[in-house]
Amino acid sequence: MKDKNTELSVFFETAHAELASALEMLAACKETNSPNQSFGYFMHAKDEYNHAGCFFKMLSKRGKESSLEIARAFRFVPPSLITKGYISNKGFLIDTMKLKDFIAFVYTNELLAKSSFEKILNLVGPSTNEGAAISNIMKDELRHHGMAKKHFLDHYPALQPWQLLIYRIKETINNKGRKIYDANLKFLDRLLTPLYKSMAYLAGIFARKLNLTEFQREGKNLMNISSHSLL
Amino acid sequence: MFLGVTGYNHESSAALVDKKGVLVDYYREESLTRIKGDKSFPKRSIQKLLDSNNLKIKDIERVAFYERPLSAFLHTVKEASQYMPRSLGLLTHQFRNFNRSSVSCYLDFARLFKGLEKKLIYSDHHLSHTLTALAYANTKKDICSIVVDGFGDRSTASISQVFDPNNINELWECPYPISLGLFYSSITDYLGFAINEGEYKVMGLSSFGDSNSKSAKLIRDLMDWDSYSNKLVADMSYFDYHISTSNSYSHKLESLLGPARNPFIPLIPGDNDFQRCANVARGAQDLTVYLLRKIFNHAHQLTGSRSFLFSGGVSMNSASIDSLSQLPFVDEIIIPPSPGDAGCAIGAALYGYLKSNSFKYFNIAKPSLFPSVKEIRNEKVLTEKIINDEFTVLETNEDNSFLKAAELISSGEVIGTILSRSETGPRALGNRSLICDGTNKDAVKTLNTVIKNRSPFRPTAPAMRFEIAKKYYQLRPELSECYKSMSATCKCINDNISLEFPTTHVDGTARIQIVDNESSLGKLLFKLEPMKIDILANSSLNVSGDPTCFDLIDGLLVCARTPLRYLLTDLGLLTKKNLY
Numbered sequence: 001m002k003d004k005n006t007e008l009s010v011f012f013e014t015a016h017a018e019l020a021s022a023l024e025m026l027a028a029c030k031e032t033n034s035p036n037q038s039f040g041y042f043m044h045a046k047d048e049y050n051h052a053g054c055f056f057k058m059l060s061k062r063g064k065e066s067s068l069e070i071a072r073a074f075r076f077v078p079p080s081l082i083t084k085g086y087i088s089n090k091g092f093l094i095d096t097m098k099l100k101d102f103i104a105f106v107y108t109n110e111l112l113a114k115s116s117f118e119k120i121l122n123l124v125g126p127s128t129n130e131g132a133a134i135s136n137i138m139k140d141e142l143r144h145h146g147m148a149k150k151h152f153l154d155h156y157p158a159l160q161p162w163q164l165l166i167y168r169i170k171e172t173i174n175n176k177g178r179k180i181y182d183a184n185l186k187f188l189d190r191l192l193t194p195l196y197k198s199m200a201y202l203a204g205i206f207a208r209k210l211n212l213t214e215f216q217r218e219g220k221n222l223m224n225i226s227s228h229s230l231l
Numbered sequence: 232m233f234l235g236v237t238g239y240n241h242e243s244s245a246a247l248v249d250k251k252g253v254l255v256d257y258y259r260e261e262s263l264t265r266i267k268g269d270k271s272f273p274k275r276s277i278q279k280l281l282d283s284n285n286l287k288i289k290d291i292e293r294v295a296f297y298e299r300p301l302s303a304f305l306h307t308v309k310e311a312s313q314y315m316p317r318s319l320g321l322l323t324h325q326f327r328n329f330n331r332s333s334v335s336c337y338l339d340f341a342r343l344f345k346g347l348e349k350k351l352i353y354s355d356h357h358l359s360h361t362l363t364a365l366a367y368a369n370t371k372k373d374i375c376s377i378v379v380d381g382f383g384d385r386s387t388a389s390i391s392q393v394f395d396p397n398n399i400n401e402l403w404e405c406p407y408p409i410s411l412g413l414f415y416s417s418i419t420d421y422l423g424f425a426i427n428e429g430e431y432k433v434m435g436l437s438s439f440g441d442s443n444s445k446s447a448k449l450i451r452d453l454m455d456w457d458s459y460s461n462k463l464v465a466d467m468s469y470f471d472y473h474i475s476t477s478n479s480y481s482h483k484l485e486s487l488l489g490p491a492r493n494p495f496i497p498l499i500p501g502d503n504d505f506q507r508c509a510n511v512a513r514g515a516q517d518l519t520v521y522l523l524r525k526i527f528n529h530a531h532q533l534t535g536s537r538s539f540l541f542s543g544g545v546s547m548n549s550a551s552i553d554s555l556s557q558l559p560f561v562d563e564i565i566i567p568p569s570p571g572d573a574g575c576a577i578g579a580a581l582y583g584y585l586k587s588n589s590f591k592y593f594n595i596a597k598p599s600l601f602p603s604v605k606e607i608r609n610e611k612v613l614t615e616k617i618i619n620d621e622f623t624v625l626e627t628n629e630d631n632s633f634l635k636a637a638e639l640i641s642s643g644e645v646i647g648t649i650l651s652r653s654e655t656g657p658r659a660l661g662n663r664s665l666i667c668d669g670t671n672k673d674a675v676k677t678l679n680t681v682i683k684n685r686s687p688f689r690p691t692a693p694a695m696r697f698e699i700a701k702k703y704y705q706l707r708p709e710l711s712e713c714y715k716s717m718s719a720t721c722k723c724i725n726d727n728i729s730l731e732f733p734t735t736h737v738d739g740t741a742r743i744q745i746v747d748n749e750s751s752l753g754k755l756l757f758k759l760e761p762m763k764i765d766i767l768a769n770s771s772l773n774v775s776g777d778p779t780c781f782d783l784i785d786g787l788l789v790c791a792r793t794p795l796r797y798l799l800t801d802l803g804l805l806t807k808k809n810l811y
Contacts, residue, residue: 023265030784032613039616042784046791049774063495071493072477077425078267078776087264089271193323200322204312207322212309215302215385217355217401222391227352227586230301230334 005070008062010120012074015055017113020086022048027092028102040147044106047140054133058124100156107148107164108171114141232290233587234280234347235359235580237297238273239333241427241544241572245276247284248580254366254598256280257655259573262781268427272339273576288346295583297575298356300333303384306407310473318474354582356383357543360570361391361399362578362585364540366595367712368565371396375536377526380543380572381412388412388463390530393540396585396595402533408473409465411522412545414454417470417479418515422508423492426479427544433512434550435689438738439500440513449487450514456525463522500688509688520551527555537562546570547657549742552719556709563709568600568716569656577655600660600716601652610783611802617787618805627803636799637758640668640767645678647772647798649786650751654779658717659771660744661694661752663780665795669693669766675733678768682793684775692717693734694744694752694769703729703766704743714745734768744769 022045029041056076063071081087090096093105117138124130152164215231232255235246243260258276261269281287308325311318325332340348354362360383361376368374372395379388387410390403405411415433416426424432440447454465469487472479485491488511492498498505527539537560541552546566556564567574577598585593618624626632636646645667654660665682667674679685700706705722706714713719720740723729735741746752752767759765771779772789780786783800790798790807798805 026265026784026788030613030782035613035616038613038784039620042617042788042791046788049788049792060495064493066493066495068491068493071495072491075425075494076776077428079270081266082269082271087266091274092264196323196327197319200319200326201315203326204308204315204319204322207305207308207312210305210309212306212385215306216404217385217389218404220401222355222358222361222399222401223397223585225355227295227354227582230299230353231305 004062004066007123008059008066008070008074010123011055011059011062012076014116014120015052015059015076016081016084016086018048018052018055020081022046022052023081023087024093028094031092031094037151040151044144044147047144051137051140054137058130100152103148103152103155104164104167105171107145107152108168110141110145110148111168112172112175114138114145117141232284232286232292233580233583234277234291234294235297235576235578235583236273236277236294236336237359237572237576237579238270239300239331239336240298240303241270242268243270243273243276244569244573244576245273245280246576246580247280247286248577248584250584251596252581252584252594253596254577254580254602256284257577257598257602259778261778262653265778265781265785267776267778272336272343274339274343277344288344291347291350292587293352293583294340294347294350295359295579295586296333296336296351296353297359297572297579298333298384299353300336300384303356303382304329304332304334306385307382307473310408314474321474321476324476352583352586354579355385356575357386357389357391357401357404358399359575359578359582360542361393361540362396362581362595363574364542364565364567364570364578365393365396366577366581366598367567368538368540369597369712370538371595373536374538374540374565375530375534376540376542377530378543379411379523379526379541379545381410381416382407383543388526388543388545390526390533392534392536396581396593403461403529405463408467408470409454409463410472411454411463411519412543413472413479414465414470415515415519415545415548417472417484418450418511420479421484421488421491422511423494423496423498425494430544431547432686432689433515434548435686435736436498436509437512437516437550438690438736438740439505439509439688440516441506441510442513442517444510444513446488446507446510447514447517450511451518451521454518454522456522461529463526498686498688505688516548516550519545519548520554523548523551523555524558527558527561531558531560538565539563540565542567542570542574544571546718549713549718549720550740552710552713553707553721553740556707556719561709564713564719566713566716566718567656568654568658568660568718570718571657574656598655599652600655601662602655603652614783614787614802617784618802621791621808622787622798622805623808624802625797625804625806629801629803632799632804633754633758635804636797637755637762637764639797640666640674640755640759641762641764643668643671643674644797645674645682645795647780647786647790647795648751649772649780649783649798649800651801653781656716657771657779658692658744659769659779660716661746661750661755661769663772663786664752665770665772666694666752666755666767668764669695669734669768670732670764672733675768677794678770682795683770683773684793688737690736690742691734691768691770692742692744693732694746694756694767695765696748696753696756697745699765700743700745703727703732704741711745714743715747717742717744732766734766 025045386404388405
């Protein structure tokens with residue numbers, strides 16, 4: 001059961017990540033003023049959409065064989081891209097980062113993604129159809145990585161490849177940091193849940209006593225209710 | 232200028248109304264973020280409204296939020312608190328996410344649009360719905376408003392009498408948690424579809440079901456109308472939506488109807504579990520129609536009105552509207568093109584306009600079905616390389632492009648459109664559509680299952696001129712406005728050839744769209760006339776699971792991602808390179 005859950009979780013989260021990448025690229029495509037950059041982001045977005053589609057198919061294949069309870073837990077709803085943090089609630093990266101940092105981010109993360117796909121490749125088996133699809137995705141990621149590097153050096157010729165390496169190291173550390181933070185957050189969440197529930201229980205006792213009948217509007221002109229009231 | 236805003240609970244959106252009561256611009260957040268059902272604070276929509284209309288914060292007189300946030304919060308918490316400890320999960324979730332709920336609307340404005348928070352006012356949720364619907368009515372006085380949705384800020388259904396836009400009296404309400412909308416959503420969830428997204432799949436599926444089946448009959452007992460108290464009643468033990476964040480239905484419902492459907496298993500007509508699911512959907516649909524008829528009946532008794540505004544998420548149940556129009560006291564039903572929460576931004580903006588004391592006379596102008604301001608940025612420049620490298624421009628002249636598109640349609644091709652302004656509501660009305668010959672079975676099948684990758688049981692809508700529609704369908708004059716925005720289905724005329732059209736559903740109905748001659752589809756149908764094609768199949772331009780396309784780049788991307796080959800745009804008719 002745990003294995004099944006883990007496997008589904010891998011495809012579920014990867015599909016989220018790829019779809020979020022597609023949306024980031026699409027946002028960048030619309031944000032730029034350069035037709036050339038727009039084209040580059042457009043093609044990148046198209047690839048990422050296709051990757052997401054592949055992982056959703058793999059998820060679906062395994063979801064069909066799962067129990068209802070597990071299958072329901074791995075049903076995709078688009079707003080979860082934000083609630084799960086794949087897209088920041090502050091906006092797309094192109095909106096919140098400098099262009100240089102954005103390109104460096106793409107450069108670095110495409111490479112990191114490739115290495116995480118290697119683990120998925122082992123999970124599905126390299127000689128399977130799914131393995132072939134993942135191998136193709138890995139090739140795409142490498143291509144994106146190369147294009148981002150070229151784009152970066154074209155635009156910032158004064159910068160040297162070693163500076164990109166620093167970006168990569170920085171982002172690798174950031175990624176690890178995010179994973180540690182996430183794990184700690186989950187641990188804390190488990191630890192504090194009983195406390196949250198106790199507090200919710202106490203608040204619930206008070207909530208029970210709330211009299212909400214005064215909010216009834218029957219027979220009232222709705223246009224005359226105070227427009228500044230939150231209630 | 233007056234800004235109306237929705238968000239946090241369902242799709243977020245923003246609308247702009249000017250000092251003459253005219254809707255000048257409107258955006259759904261999902262159109263801009265490309266995240267279907269995006270319910271986050273609509274910062275992009277607001278920013279776009281300001282940018283596209285050259286407005287600064289000081290130009291906005293009032294901002295109206297579409298509901299009263301604290302009321303919505305307290306009602307759900309109070310209800311859940313009755314069921315502790317079972318509801319502790321929901322309560323914990325509510326308290327922990329208090330700062331992310333609509334209560335934080337004020338703070339979000341203060342953070343992102345400094346100055347607007349001081350102009351913020353709040354409308355009742357159902358009042359926002361009513362005002363949205365009222366905007367689309369030809370008369371703004373002496374009309375009855377019925378709102379039925381999942382949950383607003385205190386009730387789940389209401390009846391109001393609109394004496395005039397400033398005098399709207401609420402006469403009846405259905406208090407939370409009993410909710411026709413949440414009942415339908417629970418069945419949607421039970422059938423393996425996503426809530427707030429899959430309800431129309433249930434509606435499509437129901438046509439395959441049998442009203443006399445055991446499942447359908449069992450469903451009909453879950454809710455009822457109490458004629459003595461004139462209230463909706465429900466056995467809440469079958470539902471968990473009021474006590475749980477993860478389950479909308481209870482184990483008792485599964486004991487009654489059998490196991491819920493695994494969402495990953497495709498529903499194909501003829502397959503093992505298909506008929507049982509269709510029968511469950513049929514039962515839900517029958518119960519919805521029955522209860523809506525009761526609500527309309529009660530509304531007529533209370534108000535004596537023969538004209539009805541109908542809004543809220545449940546009014547998107549287009550399959551029930553034809554039956555409602557047959558009630559003997561109904562002269563007219565008006566459903567706004569965006570009757571769900573996203574459309575409430577329009578009503579909220581109108582609320583701000585009406586609450587301002589700046590004008591002696593108020594006037595609410597009927598909004599266009601395509602209100603968004605045309606993209607200011609030069610799409611031609613931005614998409615230049617994409618089009619050069621990936622597409623071929625077949626025609627640039629508008630007239631020739633439409634003619635060529637018509638020729639392609641007559642030869643069985645499917646065409647995508649990104650023309651002029653986008654639609655208000657969830658239904659594509661021609662400007663952001665996938666279209667093909669509505670009588671060509673292969674073309675419709677390609678559109679539906681190959682390009683859109685939709686479930687085979689879901690119908691595609693036919694679009695035509697009024698004179699043509701009369702030849703094929705049993706049109707109801709009470710619904711003449713609804714047909715313009717695909718808000719109601721109608722039956723095919725008995726023994727008519729329309730029963731054979733691929734756009735006709737298995738139960739002999741179709742969700743028709745009657746088009747104006749001046750609209751994009753109207754122009755296309757004019758070109759198709761000599762080719763003996765008078766009906767187009769029309770579906771939204773998107774890939775399943777994505778929002779409808781908003782701008783040219785979205786359209787080009789759909790073309791690039793799917794087998795769609797042609798795109799009719801303001802720049803001309805494009806075709807994908809390397810077709811074969």
